[in-house]
Amino acid sequence: SEDEEQFTLDTNQSRKLNLSPQSGSFVVTSDNRDQLAERFNWDAITLDLPVAMTYTVQVDSITGDYSKPYVLAQSSGVDAAINYSQLNDAALALGGENGTSLAFKARVIATTNDPTVKAIASDDISLTITPYVGYPFNPLYLVGAATAPGWDNGSGNDKTNPALFIDLEDNNVYRYTGYFNADEFKVLSSLGNWQPQYGGRNGKVGVNDGNGSDPDNLVAPAAGYYDFVIDITGVTNTSEGESSVTITPNTTAATAATYTSIGLLGDAFPDNGFGGPDINLIQSTFDPHQWSIRNLVVGSGDIKFRANDAWDTSWGDDTSSYIGQGSNNGDPNIPASAGTYNVFFNDLDGRFIFIPVEE
Amino acid sequence: SGTVTEATNNLPVLGASVIVKGSSIGTATDFDGKYILNNVPEGSIIVINYLGYAAQEIQYSGQNVINVVLQEDASQLDAIVLIGYGTVKQQNVTAAQTTVSDDDFNRGAIVSPGQQLAGKAAGVQVVAPSGKPGDGPTIRVRAGSTLSATKDPLYVVDGVPLDQSNSNLNSLNPNDIESYTILKDASATAIYGNRASNGVILITTKRARLNSDWAVSYDAQFSVNKNTNSVDVLTADQFRQLAADRGQDLNLLGDSNTDWQNEIYQTGTRGYHNLTISKGFESTSLRLGLSQVNEEGTLKTSDYRRSTINIAVTQRAFNNDLKLTYTAQGALEEIGNADGGAIGSAIVFDPTRPVRSTDPGNSVNGFYEFYTNGGLEVNAPKNPVGLLESLDDETDNSQIRMNLNANYKIPFVEGLSLDGNAGFDYNEFDAYSIRSANSGAGFFGNGSIFLNEGIRRNILLNGRIDYKKTLDNLGTDVEATAGGAYQDFTRQNTTISSLNGALLDPRFFPTDNRLVSFFGRLTFDIQDFVVLSGSLSRDGSSRFSTEERFGTFGGASVALKFTNLDFIQNSGFISQLKLRGGYGVTGQQEIGEQFSFLQVFTPGQPEAQVQFGDRFVPTIRPEGTQDLKWEETAQYNVGLDLGFFNDRLTGSADAYYRETSDLLQFAPIAAGGLENFGIQNVGNTLSRGLEFGLDAKLVESENFNWNIGANLTFSEIEITNLAGPNNNPVAVGGIAGGVGNTIQEWAVGSDPSSFHIFRQVYDQEGNPLDGVFLDTNGDNLINSADRVRYKKANPDAYYGFTSNLNYKNLSLSFTLRGSAGLYNYNNVDSNSATYSNIFNNPGDFYTNSTTDIFDSQFTDPQYFSDYYIQKADFLKLDNATIGYTFPGDRVDIRTSITGTNLFTITDYDGLDPEVSGGIDNTIYPRSRSFVLGIGFTLK
Amino acid sequence: EDTLDLQPRGEQITEGQLLSDPAAYEGLIAKVYGGITLGGQGGGDADADIQGIDGGFSSYTRNLWKLSELPTDEAVIAWGDEGIQDFQRQQWSDGNQYIRAMYSRITYQVALANDFLKNTTEAKLDQNGIQESDRVNIRAYRNEARFLRAFSYYHGMDMFGGMPFQDETTDPKIPGQLIERADLFTYIESELLDIEDKITPARMNPYGRADQATVWMTLAKLYLNADVYTGTARNTEVITYTEKVITAGYSVDTSKPYQNLFLADNGSNGSQNEFIWTINYDGLKTRTFGGTTFLTHAPVGGKMDAGNFGINGGWAGIRTTPQFVELFPGEENSADGRELFFTQDQTKKIADQSKFTNGFAISKFKNVNVDGTAGSDPSGDFVDIDFPVFRLADAYLMYAEANLRGGGGSTGQAVNYINILRERAYGNSGSNIAANDLNLTFILAERGRELYWETHRRQDLIRFNQFSVNGTWAWKGNVQSGITTPQFRDLFPVPAEQLNLNDNLIQNPGY
Ligand SMILES: [Ca+2]
Ligand SMILES: [Ca+2]
Secondary structure, eight states, rough: OOOOOOEETTTOOOOOEEEEESSSEEEETTTTTTTTTEEEEEEEOOOOOBOOOEEEEEEETTOOOOOOOOOEEEEEESEEEHHHHHHHHHHHHHOOOOTTTTTEEEEEEESSTTTSSOOOEEOOEEEEEEEOOOOOOOEEEEEEETSTSSHHHHHHHESOOOOEOOOOSSSTTTEEEEEOSSSSEEEETTTTOOOEEEETTTEEEEOOSSSSSOOEEEOSSSEEEEEEEEEEETOOOSSTTEEEEEEEOOSGGGSOOOOOEEEBBBBTTTTTTTTOOOOEEEEEEOOOEEEEEEEEEEEEEEEEEEESSSSSSOOOOOOSSOOOOOOOOSSSEEOOOEEEEEEEEETTTTTEEEEEEOO | OOEEEEEETTOOOOSEEETTSSSOEEEEEEEEEOOOOOOOOOTTTEEEEOOTOOOEEOOOOOOOOEEEEEOBBOTTTEEEEEEEEEEEEEOOOOOOEEEEEGGGOOOOSSSSGGGGGGTTSTTTEEEEEEEEETTOOOEEEEEEOOOOSOOOOEEEEEEEEEGGGGGGGGGGGGEEEEEEEEOOOOHGGGGGGOOOOTEEEEEEEOOOTTTTTOOEEEEEEEEEEESSSSOOOOOHHOOOOOOOOHOOOGGGGOOOOOOOOHHBBBBEEEEEEEEEEEEEEEEEEEEEEEEEEEEOOOBTEEEEEEEEEEEEEEEEETTTTTEEEEEEEEEEEEEEETTTTHHHHHSSSOOTTTTBOTTTTTTTTTEEEEEEEEEOOOOOOOHHHHHHHEEEEEEHHHHHHHEEEEEEEESSSSEEEEEEEEEEEEEEEEEEEEEEESSSSTTTTTEEEEEEEEEEEEEEEEEEEEEEEGGGGGTEEEEEEEEEEEEEEEEEEEEEETTTTOOOOOOEEEEEEEEEEEEEEEEEEEEETEEEEEEEEEEETTOOOOTTOEEEEEEEEEEGGGGSSSSHHHTTTEEEEEEEEEEEEEEEEOOSOOTTTTEEEOOOTTBBEETTTTEEEEEEOOOOOOOOEEEEEEEEEEEEEETTHHHTEEEEEEEEEEEEEEEEEEEEBBBBBSSSEEEEEEOEOOOOOOOOEEEEEESSSSSSEEEEEEEEEEEEEEEOOSSTTTTTOOOEEEEESSSSSSEEETTSSOTTTTEEOOOOOOOTSSOEEEEBBOTTTOSSSSSGGGOOOESSSSSSSEEEEEEEEEETTTEEEEEEEEEEEEEEEEHHHHTTSSSHHHHHOOOOOOOBBTOOOOOOOOOOOOOBBBBEEOOOOOOEEEEEEEEEEEEEEEOOEEEEEEEEEEEEEEEEEOOOOOOOEEEEEEEEEEEEEEEEEEEEEEE | OOGGGGOOOOTEEEEEETTTTTHHHHHHHHHHHHHHOOSBGGGGGGSSSOSSSTTTTOOOHHHHHHHHHHSSOOOEEESSTTTTTHHHTTTOOOOHHHHHHHHHHHHHHHHHHHHHHHHTTTHHHHHHHHHHHHHHHHHHHHHHHHHHHHHHHHHHHHSSSSSOOTTSSSSSOOOOEOHHHHHHHHHHHHHHHHHHHHSSOOTTTTTOOOHOOOOOOOOHHHHHHHHHHOOOOOOOHHHHHHHHHHTOHHHHHSOOOOGGBBBBTTTSSGGGGGGEEEEEETTTTBBOOSHHHHHHHHTOOOOOOGGGGGGSSSOOOOOHHHHHTTTEEEEEEEOOOOOOOOOTTSSSSOOOOOTTTSSSSEHHHHHHHTTBBBOOOOOSSSSOOEEEEEHHHHHHHHHHHHTTTOOOHHHHHHHHHHHHHHHHHHHHHOOOOOGGGGGGHHHHHHHHHTTSSSSSSSHHHHHHTEEEESSSOGGGGGGGTOOOOOGGGGGGGOOHHHHHHHHOOOOOOOO
């Protein structure tokens, strides 16, 4: 309407806006993720005309300028209840690391539907957040007559099938160097269930996630040690994607040293420490180079593997809290993440994997 | 024998009646003012009469030559004007009424009656018809006061009230119309009680005079019609630029440059022929009018053809005591309807696409159409030219209307006469609409067929007794009228439609209703100073239950004829002064439903069955009933008629105040019954108005005459009560965009055409802020609770100005017309000009927009923003004519050039500010015409 | 006076003509069913029953769907029709046209049923000369009319709390007295219990007609939500009535895809064995823009090929929220066969509610037969899909929930029932649950996965107190991340229009 009765809004108004509380410190854990961390609140803004305002709580790094803020909450009201997982997402998106407390700043801005109306921002408040990162990997397990458990998908053996080791560079690549019978096998993702299952298809990897048809069995042509590598990139029920699978005889394993015991120690185990005693893994009866321990409670801190209760032979890797490959060459400690795990270790190539036990 | 001339200019008078008083001997003057009377008995009195001039009586004493010079009647107050069921001397008119006759009509190739009236009378609003050939204007007398019942006035053609639900005036050739008399106030209309709430327009067709020579006249008009303007949409280049600027998928653009509006419109033409033959014998007169119209519309594939015949026969008998008048109007119409959807489609169809294409992946029947995923896109606009070409749609209408009137002055009783009418109005129509299956629009349903044929019949019988008596001792003239009327309406039609290419069973839709009326009127003219008039009617309608069937209506009015007082007579400059006042109550029953009081059941259609097991069962719906009664309108009117300088300047002013109660309103019903909405007697309105009319004879001389007329009307209407104890507002005014969205609201205290909107908030530069509205209830949410009423579509005032100038054989005339204080909702902009309308479509296509997108910059549709409520005041030069007559001995030749719709002055952004109801969606544009007229009269 | 006594001619029939024809009563009861099926007496909702709103918008099922799904995590809509987006934002007002239409539809159903009952009393049948032999069917229809009335009152109680009360003994022209929610519960319960053993036994009525199992199912629903309606839980009765339904002979075919339940031939492709009661549609004979026509067209847009849905084009309206996507393990790649997301060129997040491509689309309702051919309407406008009001899967889930809520029954049986659904969903028993997996959180999520877009979600979320003050999903509260809303949103407002017309009504708190 080109009428003098138009309502004109000063698009450049300032108002005082306060975000409360002024500060807060939050430690995210696997248990408190769904719990309320803080109810942020502010006062409603009234411009010189009554228009609907939207409030956005933004978080940024201490040095940031909110040019790419993390939006913690939006509301048409005057408060926002935030739970720990939301803070966690914010902290991780802004460079936070698992278990490390880091300071951030936050503010609330008031806007209208049209961005040409200048946003009204509160002063910054400070937030300290210690984020928590969940388990980032998708473990796979062996099943089949060529392997230790035979054709038991875990439901008959209390889920003791050996885990594959995950490549540090490419998490879609799984490796397993060890002993196979001259027989067939497959790869499972959920112990106790037959699907999803991986196997061969058209020279690559196939999967049945439950809605497809089963892939072919994989085959170890003769009894002995093999390097088994399976890359499941892009595999779906109907496509083999960019996958590949190889099973190559390993010529050195048969003569490799075998150890009497392999144990875990470090300050992640407050009762043991780096002084011991070692928490011994269980040696596979099928392949003496495969070691595992179940339902191991781990605190936060560092961990190493060592053989024969001595530091002569030890493995570690600080690339990840959950997977790695040691080289028995003054390796760094493993930065443990507190939790309960099934741990698998292969002394042929020093690879290990910590798989959290679901409650 | 002799010659009759008039005094002012000394010109011969044509058609003056010369009769021997008390006998059947009489004649009329010819073109030269000459007359011959034979066998005149000596001693008799010869009376010479001519309308507008004082009658003269001359004693015949054997003179051979009697020349008469007629003096103009000082006040014209003895002129006779029509009223409801009768006539009255102009000076005794007590109510607000206006007569517009032939000389004052708008000029131009006017096909539809009513348009002649536009701008001519205060209190009469004529909204010009759209440009669609054969379309008629919308006429409102004192802006109808009802909400859901009809707002059309009652038309009475030569005594036959037309069916208000189908008053097809197009069957009348405007050229055959002598005059319109508009009865505006209730004291005048109450005698038509049952249908009079929206005013009454009495239409009189032309007749021949008794004792007149053969007259043959022929007129032809040829016109070219061009659209004045088109909707401002983005050009192909602007469209491409916008898509690029907005980062849109440029693969969805074509490489053509198509002006779609250019593609669907053309220059229209119209030919119009009239032939009139008339002759008056001693006791018989005959008039025959024939006309033919042939029009090609400005929207391609639209056309209109009409032939009319008009016959008027008057027969006098029994010493002129009996007058029989037979009038008949017949018409054959053929309306070729173009697909109106092409108009909207031409606005939004992507201008980068070609009209024609042979690519099977992007065309149907050679026209470019949009495809998505290899299939024709059902949601995309269809090719505008393809829409026009694929539809074959015609309505044929044959109409015959006739009336026989008998008026008998009973010879034994002085002043007593009988008057009766038998009228018959009948039409047959036959329409078809066929969409080709091989077209974008017919693609999915395998084309479509719709056939509709039927009749409408209206039978009238009425009769009345008139009695006039002068009570000498009281100095009072008394006139009394009593009568009755019966009218029966039958309408029925049969439709056949198709489903997926197969014809469905015919459906038959009859509607009947009947009206009876008993009426009477008593008028006293006391001492030639006070006129008192009262009328009463008792009316029954078959639309109401027996309990509510009859209503009583009536009116009373008074006029004070100051003109006749000595001080006025002697004042020198005041030639006329009359004060009028009246009050009346009228009724309304035109609700579109015939039997709402009866429980009926409606069977379901075959496409709406319910499946029980493997059988499909047609449903039967019980309908709710409503106990309706007459809607009543009470109206007060006061008026003043003035004349100055020997009536060179005349004027009138009227004020009215009107309350309508028990409004027949389509309104919600409390939950619980079989209907959630229905016509009910709920609600009241209050309307008021002021009307001014002025006529001036600026120049009056032998060779040069110049008259101007002006009128101005102020009116307002307000709802004072609605359904329910809390008067909950009712959403009205459906718009295009979304489904079921409305933009107006009825609410107590507001004009019924008030808009109901969000208050848009603007920045300092006056640009609307996208999606920012006033949060009127302060809850920091914007929802329907924040909509407020704002502005209205009804004008505060409307006016007309007319000038007629004659210099010797040259004539110049024009009519200006305008309205003020009205607003439109620009639905063309609101439904196209947003980025999401353009780019966010359900399929692989973009749609065009008006250039308003550059102003609003709206992302999503904001249908309810007052940004789209735009001031629509306008002034239009409706027509201007230059005419020249070449007089000859045997033949006069008339020529004229007329322009219509010559200019519009308005601030309104849309195509045309004149929008019925205030919602400007795509209309068939009104074109500008240039009309060449040529005619001759044989003498 | 007599000259003004005219009689209707043409299609409309007067009362005297109609009620003396024994064949007419089937048409009258069909209308009571038709009121929840169609918009009016003509195809495509022409000659609509409900005024003041577009005919297609007035559809019972379409409004029920909008009010039950749009305010939840299961759906968002893109359109700009006034008030429609207020649902997903949970900010509707008492002027909302869809709320108004829903209210009118419910009360219209009550009026239709009342009218039927009034016209079919024994006295009235005597008066109209209906033979005893013709009365058997009419008496059966009366029970169904009472059921349909109770069914609509149940919707009214669920959505609006109290309602204006009318039955066959009240005068429909006098605005009804307010019946409060708890009293309405009692009324509905007593009506259903009274007709339980009079109505046609389970599975003995033609497909699409209500029977004893339909009554049981409605009773079970009533009892499952009794705590919400009356403050008193009635879970024992839920077990009782779901058991009756479960043992009545319906079956879930785990060998057939879940999708079959929502195809054009779902009335005959085997899915009907699971259906307890359906609202039937047909592309040629039962044509409406509500019902499944809406549910098929409105979710199709973007890169979805309308041809795959057996229709001529999508309406690009409804999608789902990221929070609903996350109910499925593996989200858009879930092994759960009930996951029917369409994701090509769709974002999971919803930045713009009005953009169809924001939010994953759902291809659940498809107007194609099992063999892939399209439904019966060659124009592709109207669909054949029957809408399952109640199906066995729902009874299974209700049984399990009532068991968890302490209503008794067998937990082992509950696990078995749920595993039937999961075996169909996954095509194998690999994702079956164990007894210790069964908890209320699981039930709510599983109800979402199994029954989404079938008009259950609003009621379910309210029962779990996750609708307003708890639970957030995209655009709830009109912010993208979603916020909680006040508890009063658990009820819809009484339409302002009705408050105005009926002084007995009281607005729900908060509005
Ligand atoms: Ca508000
Ligand atoms: Ca069906």
